[in-house]
Amino acid sequence: MAAGASSGGSAKSDTYAEARNWLLLPSWIVIGIFVLIPVILMLIYSFLTKEFRGGVIWEFSLAAYDQFFFDRGLFGDSPPVIEWTYINIFWRSIWQAGLATLLSLAIGFPTAYFIATRPEKIRPAWVFLITIPYWVNLLIRTVSMKFLLRDQGPLNDFLLSIGVISDPIHIVNTNFAVQLGLFYSYLPFMVLPIYASVERYNFALSEAAADLYATKWVTLRRVLLPAVKPGVIAGCILVFVPSLGSFLAPDLLGGARNFMIGSLIEEQFKGNAGNWPFGAAASMILLSMVLVILMIFARQQAKANKGDA
Amino acid sequence: MTDTIAIDVRKAVKRYGDFTALQPISLSIHDNEFFTLLGPSGCGKTTLLRMIAGFEDVTEGEIFLFGDEIKTLPPHKRPVNTVFQNYALFPHLTILQNVMFGVEMQGKPKSEAKARAGEMLELVQLSQFAHRKPSQLSGGQQQRVALARALAPQPKVLLLDEPLSALDLKLRQAMRFELKEIQRETGITFIFVTHDQEEALTMSDRIAVMSAGRLQQLGNAQDIYERPHNMFVADFIGETNLLEVSVDAIQDKRAICHLGGGHELTCDAVDNIGIGSKVHMSLRPERLFLSDDPTESESLAGTIRENIFVGTDIQTLVTLENGPQMTIRTSNSDRGNKRIFEPGTPVYVNMEMGAGRLLVD
Numbered sequence: 057m058a059a060g061a062s063s064g065g066s067a068k069s070d071t072y073a074e075a076r077n078w079l080l081l082p083s084w085i086v087i088g089i090f091v092l093i094p095v096i097l098m099l100i101y102s103f104l105t106k107e108f109r110g111g112v113i114w115e116f117s118l119a120a121y122d123q124f125f126f127d128r129g130l131f132g133d134s135p136p137v138i139e140w141t142y143i144n145i146f147w148r149s150i151w152q153a154g155l156a157t158l159l160s161l162a163i164g165f166p167t168a169y170f171i172a173t174r175p176e177k178i179r180p181a182w183v184f185l186i187t188i189p190y191w192v193n194l195l196i197r198t199v200s201m202k203f204l205l206r207d208q209g210p211l212n213d214f215l216l217s218i219g220v221i222s223d224p225i226h227i228v229n230t231n232f233a234v235q236l237g238l239f240y241s242y243l244p245f246m247v248l249p250i251y252a253s254v255e256r257y258n259f260a261l262s263e264a265a266a267d268l269y270a271t272k273w274v275t276l277r278r279v280l281l282p283a284v285k286p287g288v289i290a291g292c293i294l295v296f297v298p299s300l301g302s303f304l305a306p307d308l309l310g311g312a313r314n315f316m317i318g319s320l321i322e323e324q325f326k327g328n329a330g331n332w333p334f335g336a337a338a339s340m341i342l343l344s345m346v347l348v349i350l351m352i353f354a355r356q357q358a359k360a361n362k363g364d365a
Numbered sequence: 366m367t368d369t370i371a372i373d374v375r376k377a378v379k380r381y382g383d384f385t386a387l388q389p390i391s392l393s394i395h396d397n398e399f400f401t402l403l404g405p406s407g408c409g410k411t412t413l414l415r416m417i418a419g420f421e422d423v424t425e426g427e428i429f430l431f432g433d434e435i436k437t438l439p440p441h442k443r444p445v446n447t448v449f450q451n452y453a454l455f456p457h458l459t460i461l462q463n464v465m466f467g468v469e470m471q472g473k474p475k476s477e478a479k480a481r482a483g484e485m486l487e488l489v490q491l492s493q494f495a496h497r498k499p500s501q502l503s504g505g506q507q508q509r510v511a512l513a514r515a516l517a518p519q520p521k522v523l524l525l526d527e528p529l530s531a532l533d534l535k536l537r538q539a540m541r542f543e544l545k546e547i548q549r550e551t552g553i554t555f556i557f558v559t560h561d562q563e564e565a566l567t568m569s570d571r572i573a574v575m576s577a578g579r580l581q582q583l584g585n586a587q588d589i590y591e592r593p594h595n596m597f598v599a600d601f602i603g604e605t606n607l608l609e610v611s612v613d614a615i616q617d618k619r620a621i622c623h624l625g626g627g628h629e630l631t632c633d634a635v636d637n638i639g640i641g642s643k644v645h646m647s648l649r650p651e652r653l654f655l656s657d658d659p660t661e662s663e664s665l666a667g668t669i670r671e672n673i674f675v676g677t678d679i680q681t682l683v684t685l686e687n688g689p690q691m692t693i694r695t696s697n698s699d700r701g702n703k704r705i706f707e708p709g710t711p712v713y714v715n716m717e718m719g720a721g722r723l724l725v726d
Contacts, residue, residue: 260453263420266440267447268467268518282457 095343102336110330120337142320142338146345149316152231152306153299156238157246160295161288163239164246168287171247172254183251186244198237198304202228205236205309229311237305238295245294253287254280289353297346317342369396369431371522371554372417377426379412386412388578389426394522394556395570396431399548401557403565404575405601410558413575414524417556419443431521441470446520448528452511454499460486460510461495467518478517485513488547505536512547522554529564541568562602566590574598596724599647606648606691612640612723620723622646626687628665632721645724650694652720655681655704655712664715667691669706679705683714 102120104112122128125143126136171182189197204211205227212224227233261283265275281288303318310316317338324335372394379387387409394400402410415421417428419440428436435443446467454463464482469475486492489509491502499507508528515523528544529537545568548555559565565572566586574581574589574597582594593599600607610622610630620634630646638644659666667685674680681693691714695705706712 258453260449260451261455263440264447264449264453264455265466266420267418267445268514269441269470270466271441274470279455282455 098336098339102333102340104333106331106333110325110332112332117333120331120333123331123334124337124341145315145320146317146341148314149300149318150345152234152314152316153238153296153302156235156242156299157292157296159235159239160243160246161292164243164291165250165288168247168250169254171251172257179255183248186247190244194241194304198241198308201237201240202233202308205233228309229313231310231314233309234306234314234316237309238299238302241302241305242295242298245298246291249290249294250284250287253284257283286357289357293350293353296349300346301342370394370429371396371398371431372556373427373429373432374413374417375427375429377413377416377428378424379409379416379421380424386578387416390580391426392573392580392583394554396554397552399545399555399557399568399570401559401565401569401572402575403559403562403572403601404581405560407577408575409578410560410575411526414447414526414556414558417522418445418447418524444520445522445524446515446518447524447526448511448515450527451531452499452507454507454510454514456499459496459498460491460502463499463510464514464517467514471518481517482513485517486510488516488550489513489543505532505540508532508540509543512544516547516551516553520553522556523548525555525557527558527560529559530561537564544568566602574601576601591722593647593722593724596645596726599645599722599724604650604692604694606650606653607724608646608648608689608691609643610646610723611643612638615640622723624685624688626685628685628688630663630665630721632723633719635723635725637725638723644726647722647724648691648716648720650680650692651678651696653691653693653714653716654695655683655693655706656715657712659713660715663718663721664713665691666711666713669708669710669712671708672705681706683712685714 101112103116103118105115105117105119107113122136123139125139127139128134128136167186171179171186174182203209206212207224207226207228211227212221215221216224227236257280261279262275265279266272270278300316301318301321302316303322306314306316307319307322321335321338321342324330324332324338370393372392374390374392374394376389376391377387378385378389390409390413402413404410412421416423416436419435419438419442423436427434430443430445455466458466461479461482464485465475465478468478468481473481483492483495486495489512491506491509491513494502494506494510499510502510508531511528525544529540532540541564544555544557557565557568566589569586571583571585572589573583576597582589582598584592589598590602593602596607599605608624608630610624612620612622614621615634618634619631620638621629621631623629624646632646655669665685665688667683667688670682670684670690672679672681677697678694679697681695682690683693684690693714
């Protein structure tokens with residue numbers, strides 16, 4: 057009797073499992089077509105030989121990776137020395153994206169905290185306000201930003217008119233402008249996940265900390281931050297990763313000297329001058345770097361969650 | 366309990382906009398005292414506790430802690446600690462780190478904090494769980510960690526906000542005893558907030574009964590149970606029969622009252638209830654007994670309606686002749702001596718001297 061009942065139960069759960077798999081099929085198809093196939097395509101392209109007018113010749117070659125890391129002289133016959141140009145671009149991109157992430161965190165965290173501590177009724181209105189800029193295309197927003205920041209732009213006009221400065225400050229075509237652009241582009245991706253975790257935070261914990269003689273600063277550092285850490289990490293990843301591969305902000309606001317990986321890759325596929333295998337190789341290197349960073353975060357997250365299970 | 370005043374609340378008021386959560390209240394809580402704020406939810410007891418802890422501003426009035434005005438101090442500068450209703454243990458810290466937290470924040474070296482936390486965990490018998498996370502402990506264990514954490518910094522006063530309400534009955538009863546024991550051992554003043562009258566009666570040195578933002582009565586358990594000042598206190602604490610009566614005469618400090626159906630009762634007169642007033646009389650069910658004859662000077666005729674077995678007691682409902690219904694409790698241990706009357710039997714409800722008490726509304 058008991059055995060019969062239990063086998064009936066497991067049969068039922070098997071049907072559920074089957075139904076679940078079928079229901080997941082559309083997502084698997086979408087992921088397959090739009091994520092896996094393009095990535096595999098890029099991986100294959102990165103090992104092919106370039107065609108001079110763009111496109112590829114189907115012939116295996118390590119030339120793209122070789123070009124990325126090594127300099128073999130103008131005719132390709134000198135002994136290889138390490139090519140720093142592209143490594144430097146990568147390094148600069150990481151640096152820029154990192155600074156933009158820190159800037160977003162510095163502004164995004166207080167913003168998220170502010171929204172999460174408003175009365176429950178008006179919180180959605182604040183979240184809505186945060187997302188409004190996203191209704192306008194990113195390109196247009198970045199161009200308007202350039203317009204705002206340029207030497208004869210409204211910002212300089214304003215600062216000149218109130219007498220804070222006597223000559224316009226050059227913002228466009230600097231690293232700072234790029235960071236500002238990245239920060240502006242991705243700030244909501246920092247605010248929203250942090251907001252979500254602060255909203256779930258049990259504020260009695262802050263009271264308990266204050267009750268146990270902790271100052272506001274210590275409470276923030278030792279109680280609030282550890283509790284909302286998943287949101288902070290998610291926000292940092294959501295800002296850092298797209299910043300790293302971004303090309304709009306560096307192109308429009310940074311000028312030629314503040315080139316980032318995104319622009320480097322973009323150029324390889326644009327017009328006739330491109331080098332598809334090289335662009336694909338640079339993309340693969342970028343992708344593996346991002347994966348490594350995500351894995352480090354994921355591992356840390358798992359470690360932190362272990363004790364709470 | 367000593368004569369030193371630990372917490373002195375002087376005409377403290379709490380208002381949120383137009384709403385007054387706490388009417389002017391004055392209380393003196395002694396050092397070493399187990400003091401309870403008792404009342405239904407929304408009566409202002411938690412508000413008062415939070416004002417003492419520093420989580421709520423004091424709108425008007427003052428609060429003194431051992432003679433020092435504390436109402437302007439932020440919570441982290443007040444030498445009082447709180448056991449929160451849902452414990453509010455830090456989920457990312459171990460039990461030991463939780464208990465160490467307050468001591469460390471006082472600027473004590475880590476080794477001292479650790480030693481102190483160890484002592485506290487021993488006091489609440491949780492030493493073996495020191496390195497677990499709060500989520501790995503049961504509700505009762507978390508409760509004891511919260512207690513250890515609040516005691517570790519050696520507060521001058523410990524505030525407890527309904528600390529037992531999340532526990533099941535058996536555990537709650539065990540914890541009552543344990544809390545009382547710990548209070549006696551540590552000698553710290555406890556201010557305990559609860560809506561559970563049984564908890565208040567069994568643990569407290571003194572009880573402040575509150576309702577609708579006002580202090581209704583202040584006294585020890587016996588005072589409050591046996592000599593309630595008003596209807597609210599009589600009704601809220603324990604079970605009682607509340608009879609509508611009018612005072613006909615007052616003789617030798619005894620009030621002669623009558624209730625519907627021509628029944629007459631006398632009881633001790635109360636200062637602010639004069640002749641002709643229509644008030645309520647409280648009669649505790651366990652101070653009444655049934656018999657075939659009017660054996661006492663005070664007795665009322667009625668008919669048995671129902672007997673209800675409630676474990677330790679038998680509750681008998683009696684309808685008075687042309688009058689209201691009353692409840693009488695007979696302890697099960699006395700059953701040998703006392704008759705159980707079948708429903709429909711005419712009986713007399715007899716009462717001891719001093720059982721009845723007149724109440725203002």
